[in-house]
Amino acid sequence: MAIFVLHTYGILEHPNDHPASQAFWAAVPEVQVSRENAEGLLRGATMPFNIDGTPFRETTEFGVPVTPHFHDGSQERTALATLSAWIDPESAAGYSFHGAHGGALKYRSEWFSQEHSWPTSVLWWTEEIESLNWEVANSKIAQLDEHGPSPDAFSFKSMYTNSGEKIRMDNERVKDIGNRAR
Secondary structure, eight states: OOEEEEEEEEEBSSOTTSHHHHHHHHHHHHHHHHHHTOTTEEEEEEEEEOTTSOBSSSOBTTBSOOOOTTOOGGGOSOEEEEEEEESSHHHHHHHHHSHHHHHHHTTHHHHBOOOOSSOSEEEEEESOGGGOOHHHHHHHHHHHHHHOOBTTBBBTTBEEOTTSOEEOOOHHHHHHHHHHOO
């Protein structure tokens, strides 16, 4: 079975004691519950990273968390990464752009630094959920950053099937899933 994968990475715009960062952290529990109950989710993990790039926890269900090569500890702000496996692109998009996560996403420019050129998310297909780990995810976001979208690493704006053909997402299905999202 082909598995659709979503990896995100961002650095908070402000230190943790700033009101904008506090608003972000206040929203996290609801977004976490929303993901746990998301239609089509197979597995998901979120990992905050300390200023120096070390993870808040030693391991997740995707193994030992590591930061992407472009992590910049000199920014002195917490970073956050997610890694999730889905049954299809519409399920991932329904969760991402609707419900609690979609509501939180509206604040991303207030909560997360926009002063970078690297992508904040990457998508790809895999055949084995057990093959997913943070190093693979970081290699995919680096691949998208360095080479642009391809069947091996792409974005919601430029998507591919698991066999490598360009596709458009079924937006009506995304809306239906989004309407059921909490």
